[in-house]
Amino acid sequence: MHEMSIAVAMVEQVTESPAADGYGTVSAVRLRLGELAGVVADSLRFCFSLACAGTVLDGAELLIDHVPGRARCGPCGAEWATGMPPQLCCPQCDGGRAELVQGRELQIVGLRHTRSDTADGAAHPASVQVKES
Numbered sequence: 001m002h003e004m005s006i007a008v009a010m011v012e013q014v015t016e017s018p019a020a021d022g023y024g025t026v027s028a029v030r031l032r033l034g035e036l037a038g039v040v041a042d043s044l045r046f047c048f049s050l051a052c053a054g055t056v057l058d059g060a061e062l063l064i065d066h067v068p069g070r071a072r073c074g075p076c077g078a079e080w081a082t083g084m085p086p087q088l089c090c091p092q093c094d095g096g097r098a099e100l101v102q103g104r105e106l107q108i109v110g111l112r113h114t115r116s117d118t119a120d121g122a123a124h125p126a127s128v129q130v131k132e133s
């Protein structure tokens with residue numbers, strides 16, 4: 001359920017962004033996902049496809065850039081990969097005052113639109129057509 005609410009928020013973020021206007025449907029969304037963000041990638045992919053249904057993202061692919069967790073020790077400056085579950089004790093001085101450098105990312109970093117994929121030129125999704133009733 002956690003992943004579902006994230007997926008819904010992502011779809012909302014894309015559909016409401018100025019970048020989504022005038023470009024037709026979205027064919028792919030690129031996401032930076034930190035190892036320590038607490039999100040299961042497969043589960044998020046599944047929820048994302050459900051959340052996309054009926055929106056301009058219908059059928060869009062979710063591309064995930066995995067960001068490994070890294071921590072840095074305050075006192076001695078050592079830096080290491082935290083792994084999962086994260087090791088937050090300094091392997092060099094055994095200090096417990098590590099700060100997380102990266103690994104909590106959950107951020108949309110790019111969109112791909114179908115516009116650039118259409119080669120025949122029959123449709124021009126850049127202009128939105130409004131049907132008059």
Ligand SMILES: [Zn+2]
Pocket residue numbers: 073074075076077078090091092093094095
């Ligand atoms: Zn240290």
